[in-house]
Amino acid sequence: MKRMSQIESIDLQRRRLVGTAAMIAAAAEIGLLHRPKTASAAGFDRIRQVDAGPLNIGYAETGRTEGEPVILLHGWPYDILSYADSASILAARGFRVIVPYLRGYGTTRFRSDDARRNGQQAALAADVLALMDALKIERAVIAGYDWGARTANIVAVLAPERCKAMVTVSGYLIGSQAANRNPLPPQAEQAWWYQYYFATDRGEAGYRANTRDFARLIWQTASPQWKFDDATFERSAAAFDNPDHVAIVIHNYRWRLGLAAGDPIYDDTERLLAAGPKIAVPTISLEGDANGAPHPDPRTYAGKFTGRYEHRTIRGGIGHNLPQEAPRAFAEAILDVNRT
Secondary structure, eight states: OOOOSSOEEEOGGGSOOOOGGGGSOOOOOOOOOOSSOOOOOTTSSOEEEEEETTEEEEEEEEEOTTSOEEEEEOOTTOOGGGGHHHHHHHHHTTOEEEEEOOTTSTTOEESOTTSOOOOOHHHHHHHHHHHHHHTTOOOEEEEESTHHHHHHHHHHHHOGGGEEEEEEETSOOOOOHHHHTSOOOHHHHHHTHHHHHHTSHHHHHHHHHTHHHHHHHHHHHHSTTOOOOHHHHHHHHGGGGSTTHHHHHHHHHHHHTTSSOOOGGGHHHHHHHHTOOOBOSOEEEEEETTOOSOOOOHHHHGGGBOSSEEEEEEOSSOOSOHHHHSHHHHHHHHHHHHTO
């Protein structure tokens, strides 16, 4: 893979199509279910549970048990079904594909009622490493978008020996509370309206009362050209019924602005992340040409990747939920970055 000299634009309509066989999902391994009781999710054969750190994590697994591991991380307000199609493509190519519900989503639960409902960035990255330990995965390709991309970035910084390669939508997303306190131009601030809404008691109450309507609005504004239907949305919206969902989302956005304290156990990690550390693992960053959510210009973060790196702009009206809107392009990026 050549290091990027300028932003490469990839026309989705002209990308090489993955063969028909790649669209056939390999049969998922059927595992024993543990607390809490789970149900199958559309697009995945079975949702499994495993104790990992402070969580009992719900996750989908498909592909060959002995295949090379790939971990796919979703964002807000979405869920694991963002990866149903791309996971099938990867499974058909022989990978072991793991797609966990983040804390506060789906069947993932805190193991203790007394645990802090903490949504800060370091905590989510710690969850991924705990999941890898629980599943005895030493090293994996890690990919994500939105919260999932930020989490993948952080795992690549904190434990590069565990991250063989990375695919990250919108590039480098590691943040700091200090940087987030700096004001932006008014037009940019307007795009973050929900972050400021969540900073208020009214916003927390509003999100709790209208979670599905709120999420649908974000889907529409973040992916203005994505014509998803009601059934597609409702399948994912079920993941927001998690009893900790609102608490995690509100804390995540309040923590970013310095309005909520993090867990002291992550203080040293957050100081390291606040410095904007560079990422050395092989990386492909992706951006949709119709992303309506706030996102950085790819030219601003290219220098953050010191290993083999490439950027691809995926065209065809692709918005923020890139893995679900362009699953072949997303899977192809994982296949390509894994060849390096």
